[in-house]
Amino acid sequence: KDFKSEEEKREYMLYLDGSNSWILKPLNFIYNLNDKAFFLNSDHTFEDAGTTIEIIRRAFENSKNIRKSDVNSKAILIKEFVDEKNAKKIKEEKEKYLKLSAKFSCNDLHLELKNEDCQKFSKDSIMQLIMIYAQYKTYGKFNSVYEAVDMREYEFGRTECVRPLSVEAVDFVKLLDKFEDKQEIQDALEIANNEHKNRIKSAKKAQGVDRHLFGLKQMIQKADDKTKKDALEFFNSMGYEKLSQNFISTTCTGTLDFIGYLLFTPVVWEGLGVTYLKTNDEVIYLISYHEKQKENAKNFAKYLNEGVEKFKKIYS
Incomplete structure (x- = not known):
């Protein structure tokens, strides 16, 4: 794939276009033959930056010990069956995704x-x-x-x-x-x-304290009415809402x-x-x-x- 600018290349890396990933699965490894660039695109719920860097670091270290004869470089096509109803749904969701990602x-x-x-x-x-x-x-x-x-x-x-x-x-x-x-x-x-x-x-x-408070906020939904009422006075307060807004x-x-x-x-x-x-x-x-x-x-x-x-x- 050819990119007109570094900005276009970065945006492609961040959002992809839906053509090279199966229903935008959580982890995509992409190698661009034109400029030898390697991308890793993932769903943030799946992993964090530290994990991403560690995956790449380990791959780099292990690559020193891998012989060419050990590598099967032939691409294998994975055939997936998607019925007409779900294929239509996937297409609709992809269009929504592309429309949304184009705004960033x-x-x-x-x-x-x-x-x-x-x-x-x-x-x-x-x-x-x-x-x-x-x-x-x-x-x-x-x-x-x-x-x-x-x-x-x-x-x-x-x-x-x-x-x-x-x-x-x-x-x-x-x-x-x-x-x-x-x-x-x-x-x-x-x-x-x-x-x-x-x-x-x-x-x-x-x-x-941040993650602990977030965890308590989720847990409080299952508490009794009195406990929930008292806790929500704090979690719905302007101070907590402003603090926890990212x-x-x-x-x-x-x-x-x-x-x-x-x-x-x-x-x-x-x-x-x-x-x-x-x-x-x-x-x-x-x-x-x-x-x-x-x-x-x-x-x-x-x-x-x-x-x-x-x-x-x-x-x-």
């Missing part, structure tokens, strides 16, 4: 930020703080942010959710916006960085060792989906958005750039 786009942003610019601070913390700055400048307010934290070291672990938007982060972002007193900004950065690291550490120790959903892929791009669709149509990572010399943000958010996505990218440039001046 994704952009990539590469910004120079050397490791020495990061000083002693957590790179994850820096990139999240810059995203909070960008959303504040774009929307004029602070919205809840979702960050996935890998929990696969636990036997039944998957992910915990950390909320990077803290009081400490807000204080830092407001000072970064004004950029008046460098010492004050540095002090606020130290506090915000420590708070972010503590939240990540708590999640890694299975001491996060307005900006984020994930970090860590490195470029085994994957190039990782993309996902925004959780809410009015929000953004952001994959981010840090190399030795730059930060990379991959931003997906609904067509109605095109201008906001453009401004978000602009303020990410502005945030990085301001960050580099804090200690200069």
